[in-house]
Amino acid sequence: MNNFKFEKIAQSIEEKIHRGIFEVGHKLPSVRAACNEFAVSPSTVFKAYYELEAKGLIEARNKSGYYVSLSATQLKKVKHLNEKVTSTKNSATKAKNVDEMIEEMERSKLGDIKVDFSSATPSVEMLPIKKLYKSLQTSILHEKYNLIPYENPIGSIELRKQIILQTIRGSKVNPVDDVVITAGCLEAIGICINILTENGDNILIADSSYYNIISLLKNKNVNIHTYDFNQSLNFDSKAFEQVLIEKKISLCLITSNFHNPTGATLDTSAKQKIVSIATQNNINIIEDDVYGDLYFEKNKPTTLKQFDTEGIVYYCSSFSKTLAPGFRIGYCITGRKSQEFAKQKRLLSLSTNSITQAALVDFMKTGRFDLNLKNLRKQLHLNMLKYGNAILNYFPSEINIEIPKGGYVFWIEFSASFDGYEFYRKVLKEKILITPGEIFSANGYYKNFIRISYSKPYNEKIDGALKQIGNLARKHVITKKLPLAMYKKT
Known part of the structure; x- marks a missing residue:
């Protein structure tokens, strides 16, 4: 009898989706509400929702419920x-x-x-503009004259602590001094390119890449080679290593999660293999993970940096995609050339805006960022x-x-x-x-x-x-x- 009931519920909802009564993004009734509506047990409702989810008609969101997805047709x-x-x-x-x-x-x-x-x-x-302004006002009020002089060239120590807590959860602990604050993610990537390449080096990037990164590389005297990193579900370790060796690659530049423009994400196994092979061949990696916090599934995706044991991965990101593009606050969790990175940052722009750094610290400490x-x-x-x-x-x-x-x-x-x-x-x-x-x-x-x-x-x-x-x-x-x-x- 239960089977008939859950099928009937699923069919009723499916018809409403196909007829446009329930549009894409529409939230379905909670399990409790559906139990009351259809006079059935929670297990029957769950079966109905699982049936619809298996067809691709609805999708579950963590701690939020079930929503209409793109229809099967x-x-x-x-x-x-x-x-x-x-x-x-x-x-x-x-x-x-x-x-x-x-x-x-x-x-x-x-x-x-x-x-x-x-x-x-x-x-x-x-964006939470009012709360962001409140953090700006609070930081200016409390810090007062401390925000007028140049900030530490590698960035506010409090912000660097917050970034370590926020970014590489579950991995080996990175020292706070490995974090350098930059004017956006692009500056972090640019500094990495400067310290990790020499004239004539061979650089490996994805088949399609963010155009400003391509422009950065074209302004260097390096040879650009491409690789299809989108094939991560069937990642061929031997083929990847062969490309590294044959092309004499010295640096890989990889967007690990929600790649711009394709939206593709490397799976965890591929990330582990890439870092392992690069480590064995003494090849550095610049990881661009500027979109990593913007995941739709239950858990945050892994990073290449999490599998780095030898300091070959330089993790670059920013707050431009998650909170305040105009703040121009990015960062790099550096690798084994952390001192060279810090020196390049100091010579390039001396320091990064102290007021926006202080505001971000307040915003993160109060739990507003999460x-x-x-x-x-x-x-x-x-x-x-x-x-x-x-x-x-x-x-x-x-x-x-x-x-x-x-x-x-x-x-x-x-x-x-x-x-x-x-x-x-x-x-x-x-x-x-x-x-x-x-x-x-x-x-x-x-x-x-x-x-x-x-x-x-x-x-x-x-x-x-x-x-x-x-x-x-x-x-x-x-x-x-x-x-x-x-x-x-x-």
Whole structure:
């Protein structure tokens, strides 16, 4: 009888989802409320919810309940990037001038934009602005004249203590002096590149990488090589080590969690293998984990730094993606060249803003930061579901996307003939800003990709803009269909 009851409950909820009564992101009744509504036991409700979860119709959120996910019919449209990226990147033509594309896009952000889908940072609507201002006021009131002189070049000791407590939980303890405060994560990565490379060195990065990091490397006299780190579920240790040896790699630059732009995360086994192989071959790693706190599943993902026993991993992150982009507070948990890092930081900018550091200390000590992270993750997860639902409804059916498990962005793949940069310019004419995929490649690949951020709460304006992009994409796909001969690999 129970089986019949749980199936009936599951079917009732499934029908409401398919009919649009329960929309993506809708919270289902609690187990207790469902027991009262259907006059059944908790075990029957759990069975019904497990049945719906197995179908991909709902998802559980830690200590929050069950929510409607992307529907099963929509999930059939979704294909993982692992199946598609390798063949697509080989067939894509090289960029006309990626640096000019980046400059053009940055200028566009300053123009008359109605909706900006290009920013992978939190919108002010999702941040605890009043509490943040309170911490600013408190720190200024209590510290007074202590905030006027230069701060310690490696940063406030209290902030560095908080970062150690917050960041690498469960790993071996890092000394506070291993932490250096920087003006954002990018500065931390830049300093790492300076101290860990020499002219002519061979550097290994992901096939697609944050464009400002690529620009940093291009300004150095180094050779850039790429590797498909997205294949972490079937990580081939021998193939990875072979690349390191054959290319004579001296440094790897890896985004371990919620990679920008793909959203991919290395699984724990792959992280362990990467660090082990790099250690055996005496190769340093810069770990970019700027999105690591923005996970949607139950537990925070592991880091490469957690498996580092010899000081080869330089862990870089910031508060720009989680709290206050304008504070420009980043940090590096350094490796064996910690003194060289501290010296480079001092020579580069002497010290980092003392007032914002003090405010962050107050914000973290009072427990506000943990609460902010919890709320931000919840809001971003809801955003992702809403945006994803709209993209799958409005965009051409041929697209491929991967459902992110954290972070801010969707990485959207179109057919091989699609020109993402040309499409970006069409969308820009409508005062909507997206990011063309081509700018994330050191080799001019990913021409048929775009990146869309879900950093703003979903509303009618967002929905209308996504619908407009989808309509433009359908027209663009039709006009760009080319004969098969044009798809030959180059």
